Amino acid sequence: MWAGTVEIVVWCAVLIGVTVVSISSVSPVELTVAGLAALGGAFAARRMRLAAGVRVKGVRSAARAAVALPYAIVRGLAVLVSSVAAHPVEATVRRVRLRQGAAAAWAGTLITASPDTCVIGIPRDDVVLVHALRPEAGPVEAAVARTGGRR
Known part of the structure; x- marks a missing residue:
């Protein structure tokens, strides 16, 4: 459960970061849309990784x-x-x-x-x-x- 939450938060941060960098000026509405889209994308990315059977490994260092x-x-x-x-x-x-x-x-x-x-x-x-x-x-x-x- 904890690892899944961390994975979704990391995906959200990356996706929001890419969106914010891609937009020239960020309004609150654009930030909200980016956050909601990133949340959906994060859940989809996690489900795809689980469906493919890929394990996250080698992150100790x-x-x-x-x-x-x-x-x-x-x-x-x-x-x-x-x-x-x-x-x-x-x-x-x-x-x-x-x-x-x-x-x-x-x-x-x-x-x-x-x-x-x-x-x-x-x-x-x-x-x-x-x-x-x-x-x-x-x-x-x-x-x-x-x-x-x-x-």
Whole structure:
């Protein structure tokens, strides 16, 4: 019951966020319609997931990675601006072995959210290939990696 409620709330938040970002100016009526449509969409998404038999897994490290994300974005912007404005850095490609409880789908999405990193491949469920503008692992990589980043 609790997991289902959390899933519906998350779906609602995502769907309302997409709607609000897509609308240029948001009136109370538009926000109400977006909320009701998102609630219907959230219930439909949950029912579809249950009907397909898909289980949500690998979210144990997600909170730690999400907390590190704002710092990773600011740091990534600084690295990107420095690389473009001052001196180009040598990019690197590395394998990041994910820690137990981290799924490649959401971990790769969070790693890619930083402007100086990009996931270019997922060869296995517990490994992502990362193209980065810095040699050391960023905060999100450290949060989801098995030993702090490189491998």
